[in-house]
Structures are given as structure tokens and as C-alpha cells.
Amino acid sequence: MTLLSLRDLSVTLRDRPVFSGVTLDIEPGELVGLIGPNGAGKTTLMRAALGLLPHEGQSCLAELDPGARARAVAWMPQMREIAWPVTVEALVTLGRTPHRARALSQADRAAVTRALDWMDLSDMRNRTATRLSGGEQARVLIARALAQDTPLLLADEPVSGLDPAHQIATMRTFGQVARSGRAVLVSLHDLGLAARHCSRLILLGQGRVVADGPPGQVLTPELVAQVFGITAFSAATEHGHVFQPLEVLE
Numbered sequence: 001m002t003l004l005s006l007r008d009l010s011v012t013l014r015d016r017p018v019f020s021g022v023t024l025d026i027e028p029g030e031l032v033g034l035i036g037p038n039g040a041g042k043t044t045l046m047r048a049a050l051g052l053l054p055h056e057g058q059s060c061l062a063e064l065d066p067g068a069r070a071r072a073v074a075w076m077p078q079m080r081e082i083a084w085p086v087t088v089e090a091l092v093t094l095g096r097t098p099h100r101a102r103a104l105s106q107a108d109r110a111a112v113t114r115a116l117d118w119m120d121l122s123d124m125r126n127r128t129a130t131r132l133s134g135g136e137q138a139r140v141l142i143a144r145a146l147a148q149d150t151p152l153l154l155a156d157e158p159v160s161g162l163d164p165a166h167q168i169a170t171m172r173t174f175g176q177v178a179r180s181g182r183a184v185l186v187s188l189h190d191l192g193l194a195a196r197h198c199s200r201l202i203l204l205g206q207g208r209v210v211a212d213g214p215p216g217q218v219l220t221p222e223l224v225a226q227v228f229g230i231t232a233f234s235a236a237t238e239h240g241h242v243f244q245p246l247e248v249l250e
């Protein structure tokens with residue numbers, strides 16, 4: 001069952017086309033990295049796919065009513081403001097809102113506990129979320145999205161601001177979520193993490209999808225030079241695909 005289907009999706013903001021003609025499907029089992037330079041349209045593409053922005057073309061998610069959409073997809077936006085001084089556990093429990101009746105069920109509690117464990121937050125469950133560091137708050141918001149326990153997770157730069165251990169652990173968690181028969185679409189600036197952990201990369205640039213495929217086919221020297229204006233070391237290794245940006249092209 002296809003979890004995200006976009007057909008000829010285009011977005012124009014203030015008379016300026018951001019991207020056009022995006023057609024793609026995301027299937028269970030995929031951890032997909034959405035990459036591209038600043039302003040390429042990654043956030044706009046995810047928001048349009050969710051039906052949060054006016055667009056042309058079709059997104060299967062945008063067509064759902066809000067309740068069905070909240071059970072089909074979890075969304076972690078780039079803005080990470082936590083407004084209320086609630087506990088970490090209370091905030092993560094909000095992820096269960098689309099599923100729960102008045103009282104928390106055992107399944108709700110299990111999903112919250114699993115999400116807290118996944119994001120290494122079990123020891124912080126009683127801390128006040130607004131008093132955590134920026135990276136810790138990001139992990140709480142990822143945990144809230146994971147607790148929603150949806151077939152598809154969309155996350156906009158979820159690992160920026162996390163320390164290396166938590167970046168790797170979060171990407172591994174996303175991989176685990178995907179392998180459990182769900183799918184994750186995550187925008188990333190760290191091409192090393194994208195290359196190493198994603199099963200597929202979608203490269204946005206110049207108002208369109210420039211490439212879509214396994215990391216080794218997308219992060220080629222030609223495409224990396226054309227879209228990012230850099231050179232890089234790129235190799236398939238026993239640790240997966242290793243990618244390290246090297247120089248800015250003149």
C-alpha cells in the first residue's frame with residue numbers, strides 16, 4: 001500500500017513558483033531523505049503534501065479529512081517551539097490524541113513508553129519540557145511524532161541541533177520504524193547522515209526533483225556539483241554509503 005502519492009504537485013507562493021511537476025510514491029519500508037540547498041522547497045513540498053499549503057496537482061494526504069490524516073501521518077515541523085511548561089511525558093502523550101478515547105488505553109501508554117525509550121528520554125519523563133536544552137526539546141518533539149504511531153512520518157530537519165550520538169540514534173530509530181512496515185520522509189542538510197541511513201534520497205533543486213533513487217545514484221559528483229556547488233568524497237563502504245563534503249566550487 002502506497003503511503004504517500006504525489007501527482008504533478010506544484011506550489012506557487014506570492015507569484016513565484018517554488019517547485020512544479022513533483023510526482024512520487026513512498027512505500028512501506030522506505031526511509032527517504034529529502035535533500036536540497038536552502039530555499040530549494042523541502043519544507044514547502046512537505047507542507048503541500050500534508051495539505052497545509054495551496055497547491056496544484058494531487059497529494060493523497062491532502063485529500064483526507066483532518067481526523068483520518070492525523071491517523072495516516074505524523075508531522076514534525078522545523079519550528080520547535082514548546083509553548084507550555086508541561087512534563088516531557090505529557091507532551092509526548094499528546095501524540096496519542098488522534099487515537100485516544102477519554103482515558104489513556106494500554107496501547108496509548110505503550111506507544112508513549114516506546115517513543116520515550118526510542119528517543120532516550122525515559123529518565124527525563126517527569127522534567128518540564130520548556131526547561132530542556134534545544135536538542136533535548138527536539139528529541140521530545142520527535143518522540144511525540146513517534147508516539148502518534150502512524151504509517152507515515154514526515155519530519156523537517158529533525159536531527160539539526162542534536163549531538164552526533166543522538167543524530168545517529170535518531171536516524172537508526174527512523175530506520176527501525178521504516179523496517180517495521182511504515183515509512184519516514186525526512187528533510188536533511190547533513191548529506192553524510194542522509195547517505196548512510198536513508199534507503200532513498202530525493203534531491204530538490206531548481207524548482208523540481210533533480211534525482212530520486214538510492215544514495216549512491218543521487219549523490220554523484222555531477223549532481224552534487226550542479227545542485228550544491230561542492231565537491232565531496234563519496235564511497236560505498238562496509239559501514240554503508242559514506243559522503244563527506246570537501247570544497248565549494250568557484
Ligand SMILES: Nc1ncnc2c1ncn2[C@@H]1O[C@H](COP(=O)(O)OP(=O)(O)OP(=O)(O)O)[C@@H](O)[C@H]1O
Pocket residue numbers: 013014018036037038039040041042043044045
Ligand atoms: N510564505 C511564503 N511566502 C513566499 N515565499 C515563501 C513562503 N514560504 C517559503 N517561501 C519561499 O519558498 C522557497 C522554498 O522555501 P522552503 O522553506 O520550502 O525551502 P527549504 O528547502 O525548506 O529551505 P531550508 O533548507 O532553508 O529550510 C524559498 O525561496 C522561500 O523564500
